[in-house]
Amino acid sequence: MIQFLLNQELRSEHALDPNLTVLNYLRDHVGKPGTKEGCASGDCGACTVVVGELQTDNDGREHIRYRSLNSCLTFVSSLHGKQLISVEDLKHQGELHSVQKAMVECHGSQCGFCTPGFVMSLFALQKNSDAPDPHKAHEALAGNLCRCTGYRPILQAAEQSCCGKQPDQFDAREADTIARLKAIAPTSIGELNSGDKRCLVPLTVADLADLYDAYPQARLLAGGTDLALEVTQFHRTLPVMIYVGNVAEMKRIERFDDRLEIGAATALSDCYEALNAEYPDFGELLHRFASLQIRNQGTLGGNIGNASPIGDSPPLLIALGA
Structure with missing residues (x-):
């Protein structure tokens, strides 16, 4: 079994196809179609989501680190012990999030297909920025493509959303989210198993060695930005994977x-x-x-x-x- 937070909802999954991407999990399994598939190869950014992970600073302070990812290249098994945030989660009590408002007010969207991905990249940028920074904005948005607007209004939205940013619902819930992430922190080997396919999630190098010895045919999965293309582009099936991203010694x-x-x-x-x-x-x-x-x-x-x-x-x- 693996566990993760879907925004604030605890999800416990066991009998899922390990070849399932986060993109298809959101769209087909939990009814959140806001995340779009553009290229299925990590090039266009339309499928961008944000993943939150519990981090401890050198001074011992705990916080959540938010990172943008391409959900088309991310297997669900890599969410074990983390928080997944999609574009549907930003609106709160009927009000758009400030990054969504900025996209509207700066006219950063036309056809709208790429917009959810831009919004999520802006959300991660805002979480990781204290003030407008053109260099960081360009870096944060470089993986998102738009065929309609040009990028000037979107960069204006980045500046607006990061200028004098106000606390949002994620800030208000941070202490509770930290507690919930600590409660689901992996303590043993996790697994997704659909019967004929499985993904194992070790926590230590010793666990990894034992699993790789038991399943020498397994494909090792780390970031998956190359391996996932075998599924999304070549339509192959990966019968056994071992995800190494939770092995602390390897990070x-x-x-x-x-x-x-x-x-x-x-x-x-x-x-x-x-x-x-x-x-x-x-x-x-x-x-x-x-x-x-x-x-x-x-x-x-x-x-x-x-x-x-x-x-x-x-x-x-x-x-x-x-």
Whole structure:
């Protein structure tokens, strides 16, 4: 079984097809069709959702980190212990969220198909910004495509929604949401099982080793930004997967006098600060990796391990003697 919060609703799932994406889960299983499929390959951003994860700062303060993701490339198993927020969740007590109001008032939408994805990227931007920042706005929206408006009014909406932002319902519920996320924090191996297909979710390297020994044919799933294309683009079935994104040891970044060690399941956006501090050119290159949604999900280990001929990091890592 896996558990996660769908906004504030606790969802416990066991008998689901592990090949099910978050996009199709929202649209077909819980009746939330606001999230759209544009490309099913992580290129257009129409399917953008936001995932909240419990984080503890160095000073011990707990908070929720909000990140935009492409739901078309995200398998439901990766939601274990997290909070999923879709565009339907932003409106509160009959009132549009401030990022939705900004899109309306700045005339940032025409046909509207891409609008839910832009709104969710703006929501994540607002949550992670204290003031308008054109650079951050461009970065947050770079993974969202619009064929109708041009981008000027959408960037104006980003500036408006991040300027003098007011607390919203997510801020008001933060303490309660933290408590609920702590209550569902995984304590044992999770699993989605549809009978002929399964995804296992280990918590430790030892668990992972045991599972991989028991299921040597399993596909290892981290960010899934490449692996998910086998399902969404090539219509293949993945009978057994092992999701490594909840293995804490594989998400650590450690500095030593002579080296930097990055866990293979560390998201690219989490690698940025450490790599940029040691190798500014590498940090600059990371900004060219796809989009923020992809960098929030894809991993440096996966970029190497999937052996893609268009992998961005291996040439630079070889040059650095990694």
